[in-house]
Amino acid sequence: MGYFRENVEKAKAYEPGFQPQQTDIVKLNTNENPYPPSPAVMKVLAEITPDKLRRYPDPKGSAFRQAAAEINGVQPENIMCCNGGDDLLVIAFQAFCDENRSVAYPVPTYTYYPVLAEVQNCKAIEVPFDSEFNLPAKLAGTGAALTIICNPNAPTGTFIDVGELASLADELTGVLLIDEAYVDFAEANCTTLVKDFDNVIILRSMSKGYSLAGIRFGYAIAQPALIAGLMKVKDSYNVDAVAIALATAAIKNQQYFKENVEKIKESRKELTEQLRLLNFEVPNSSTNFVLATSKSCKASEIYDKLVQRGIYVRYFDRPGIDDKLRITVGTKEQNQKLISALQDILSDATLRSPSGT
Numbered sequence: 207m208g209y210f211r212e213n214v215e216k217a218k219a220y221e222p223g224f225q226p227q228q229t230d231i232v233k234l235n236t237n238e239n240p241y242p243p244s245p246a247v248m249k250v251l252a253e254i255t256p257d258k259l260r261r262y263p264d265p266k267g268s269a270f271r272q273a274a275a276e277i278n279g280v281q282p283e284n285i286m287c288c289n290g291g292d293d294l295l296v297i298a299f300q301a302f303c304d305e306n307r308s309v310a311y312p313v314p315t316y317t318y319y320p321v322l323a324e325v326q327n328c329k330a331i332e333v334p335f336d337s338e339f340n341l342p343a344k345l346a347g348t349g350a351a352l353t354i355i356c357n358p359n360a361p362t363g364t365f366i367d368v369g370e371l372a373s374l375a376d377e378l379t380g381v382l383l384i385d386e387a388y389v390d391f392a393e394a395n396c397t398t399l400v401k402d403f404d405n406v407i408i409l410r411s412m413s414k415g416y417s418l419a420g421i422r423f424g425y426a427i428a429q430p431a432l433i434a435g436l437m438k439v440k441d442s443y444n445v446d447a448v449a450i451a452l453a454t455a456a457i458k459n460q461q462y463f464k465e466n467v468e469k470i471k472e473s474r475k476e477l478t479e480q481l482r483l484l485n486f487e488v489p490n491s492s493t494n495f496v497l498a499t500s501k502s503c504k505a506s507e508i509y510d511k512l513v514q515r516g517i518y519v520r521y522f523d524r525p526g527i528d529d530k531l532r533i534t535v536g537t538k539e540q541n542q543k544l545i546s547a548l549q550d551i552l553s554d555a556t557l558r559s560p561s562g563t
């Protein structure tokens with residue numbers, strides 16, 4: 207229609223996971239936390255005053271910066287609040303990439319990165335992972351202005367050691383953004399790299415471990431010079447007053463957060479074992495989801511049959527991952543419903559093999 211920049215016209219929109227409105231379903235498709243946010247968050251929400259809504263929010267979300275800095279062992283100047291981790295990705299593409307400054311990342315990974323590259327009109331250098339999802343050596347030499355490593359990775363759930371990412375940060379000439387949206391469920395994180403490298407930005411999300419996907423809150427950790435540069439690009443009030451108050455209450459309640467994460471890790475272990483017993487190949491996951499490849503049936507058919515039973519998981523119709531299902535770790539009860547449904551579906555002799563024969 208001609209109103210848009212050419213690359214926006216050409217861009218294929220990011221497809222978020224399906225958000226069904228019914229409540230009587232088992233929703234394991236968008237990696238939400240199955241447990242509610244901390245009671246401290248709900249208390250703060252109940253106490254929001256009209257004045258809080260009438261006035262503009264603190265542009266830097268100082269209360270959250272302070273709390274997040276303490277928990278991560280850094281200074282408030284190392285933190286920038288964001289309207290979800292996705293907001294930080296948008297800001298980073300705007301800050302570092304253009305038609306002469308490319309982005310690089312291993313694939314398969316979060317499918318929002320190529321959309322942002324297209325909108326920003328920058329070249330996307332996609333370097334394939336090997337079959338075990340090790341860090342591709344080629345990434346160090348792409349010359350990209352921005353390299354993104356999703357760690358733990360989505361949709362594979364796999365984790366690259368902090369030492370390997372330190373070496374990569376050292377070798378790169380551009381910025382290394384480590385997308386730690388799922389790191390709450392891993393055994394390590396890359397916060398220490400921020401002290402050693404002036405080119406590292408860490409992305410964190412409050413959507414997963416803290417059960418706050420609905421309010422949209424995330425943050426960056428980086429050296430003050432990078433944070434100051436990113437602040438120039440962000441919307442002046444990119445996080446709202448209610449979100450700042452709730453995210454601050456959530457991050458301060460570490461005990462609730464840790465108990466919640468432990469429950470999910472325990473359920474992840476059980477779910478992985480049960481899926482393997484059903485003949486799925488499931489790599490060990492460091493996230494709140496697992497990636498399951500059926501050795502006996504087509505993933506798309508299993509997906510359809512699960513939907514018929516009111517169970518939603520994520521199926522990606524993309525080369526390389528179209529034989530897999532990404533399944534969010536739910537409550538024990540939700541996971542059991544999924545496993546029972548899969549037992550039923552897989553016992554159906556009319557289902558075809560993965561090759562379609």
Ligand SMILES: Cc1ncc(COP(=O)(O)O)c(C=O)c1O
Pocket residue numbers: 237289290291292293316356360385387410411412413419422423424
């Ligand atoms: C890999 C990855 N990075 C970043 C995000 C953004 O998270 P949010 O914007 O909900 O904080 C997501 C969301 O699912 C994700 O999967």
